[in-house]
Amino acid sequence: MKIMNRMTVLCSLWLAGSSAMAETIKIDLWEQDSPEAAKEMDKWISVFAKRNPNIKVVRQHYENEELRAKFLRSSVTGDGADLVYGPNDLAGVFKTASVIQPVDEWLKKDQFNPTALGVMSLEGKTWGVPVSEGNHLMLFYNKAMVSQAPDSFDALIKEGKKHTNPKENKYGLAMFQSEPFWFMPILGGHGGWPLSESGNKTNVTINNDKTKAALQFLVDLKNKHQILPKDCDYDCAKSMFLAGKAPYHINGDWEVKTLREKLGKNLGIAPIPKIASTGKWSTPLLGGRFVFINKAATGKRLEAAKAFIKFITEEQVQLRMATKLDRIPATIKVRSSKKVQSLDSLQPLIDAAAHAKPSPSQVEMRAAWDGMRIMVQRALSGKETVAQAVATGQKAADEALGAIREKGEKSH
Known part of the structure; x- marks a missing residue:
């Protein structure tokens, strides 16, 4: 009887162990x-x-x-x-x-x-x-048009002007100019950043001198130096570069495969250049x-x-x-x-x-994107001066941030 009980216990333990192992x-x-x-x-x-x-x-x-x-x-x-x-x-x-x-x-x-x-x-x-x-931006260049990548925006502007002919729809630089993701490297090159910390809160702070300087720089690329087309979205900028209408193109790593397939050995890739006036490199996200x-x-x-x-x-x-x-x-x-x-x-x-x-992961960055998008578009379109556009962008960001916080409070 004792032997049977021991056997029963051993079998139970073995089955339990097997079940655990098989889980x-x-x-x-x-x-x-x-x-x-x-x-x-x-x-x-x-x-x-x-x-x-x-x-x-x-x-x-x-x-x-x-x-x-x-x-x-x-x-x-x-x-x-x-x-x-x-x-x-x-x-x-x-x-x-x-x-x-x-x-x-x-x-x-x-x-x-x-x-x-x-x-x-x-x-x-x-x-x-x-x-x-x-998921970061970089400078692409066509080696059939320019021999090397510029180390500063001044050098890019100088070389880009040689390839600019508006009558033939040719420009020195093609980029998605009105989208703030493309503005961020220039903002960083001027020492700017759209977020700031105050206590335990993150705020959007784009109405300042560094943002104004960066935005003026972008506007000057279009109006003063005239190396940017008057109006060009993402597909337009990419098409211009692939068609040989622009020697330089700012885009992301997600396009590398396509651009290599189209341009082959003529495709060059480099960091987005320095801002000469600050000595700082452009800082993509x-x-x-x-x-x-x-x-x-x-x-x-x-x-x-x-x-x-x-x-x-x-x-x-x-x-x-x-x-x-x-x-x-x-x-x-x-x-x-x-x-x-x-x-x-x-x-x-x-x-x-x-x-x-x-790249900022804070939800407040959504408000910053909203504000900077309006800011960049209004400045590039000429609807507002740089100072006015920055103020308008700040107001839009504040409104968006208020909505985000209100939604967050309600969800809790």
């Missing part, structure tokens, strides 16, 4: 990226599954706004993803809505480029993990792809989520990020490795990011 933890991953990147991500997931047979990662693609809205709704319905993979601007919205958790307690932050990590820093905590860097953890993820789900994050920031995956997707790795070790530095396709993008600033 599969499912991790839902919602991502926003290109189809090419999604295919690469599936390969990562496959390798991770072989290493971690008890963790199942299920990937689901969404476009940016749909991803944002669905994840925010899930905080109420409780059916959100454990991990969200997407651009940096998700951080501010998710953090404000209290749907993600900080990673400071377990993440080895010293392995990442401080600029990329800074993108995720809000109120003294880190709210996401960098996977790749990018640096973003990239980041992964966020659902605040509701706890226990085994949280540990499984951490395991996947650690895996995609390992050397093997980070190298594939560089070699297969032409993206800048987020980890210092891989970014500075000989293999990455020898990649002719990637090194110019890394050089172009050298003077970048972390």
Whole structure:
């Protein structure tokens, strides 16, 4: 009888152990990226599954706004993803809505480029993990038209004038001039920044001398130096450059593949030049792809989520990020490795990011974008002077910021 009881106990323990060993933890991953990147991500997931047979990662693609809205709704319905993979601007919205958790307690932050990590820093905590860097502007130039990249805007203006002939719709520089994302490098080159901290609040401060100087510089490119076309949106600027109507073009890393296919060896890539009057480099905003953890993820789900994050920031995956997707790795070790530095396709993008600033993740930046967009458009159109346009932009930003704060207070 005692033997039977012992056998029963042993069998029960064995079955319990087998059940625990066989338990599969499912991790839902919602991502926003290109189809090419999604295919690469599936390969990562496959390798991770072989290493971690008890963790199942299920990937689901969404476009940016749909991803944002669905994840925010899930905080109420409780059916959100454990991990969200997407651009940096998700951080501010998710953090404000209290749907993600900080990673400071377990993440080895010293392995990442401080600029990329800074993108995720809000109120003294880190709210996401960098996977790749990018989404930054750079200077493209046509080597069939100019021999080298200018190191200052003065040099660009001088060379650009040689290629400017309005009657033939030819200009020295083609860029999306009315969009504030393209204004930010010039603002940084004049020492400006659209956000300021006051106590525990972030404010939009664009009505100041540095913004006025930067805006005047942009207006002068168009009216005084006349190297910018009178009116040219994103598609117009890109088309002009590809058609040989402009030797210089400011655009983002997302266009590198297309421009290389069209121009081949004639495509040059360089940092956006210095502002000669200040001696400062232009400072594009640096973003990239980041992964966020659902605040509701706890226990085994949280540990499984951490395991996947650690895996995609390992050397093997980070190298594939560089070699297969032409993206800048987020980890210092891989970014500075000989293999990455020898990649002719990637090194110019890394050089172009050298003077970048972390793209602000605060929700207040939305108000800054609204204000600066109105400001830039009114100044370039000639509807207002630079001083008037800056004041108008500040007023619009203040109104947008008030609406954001009112909405935030109501949601809490």
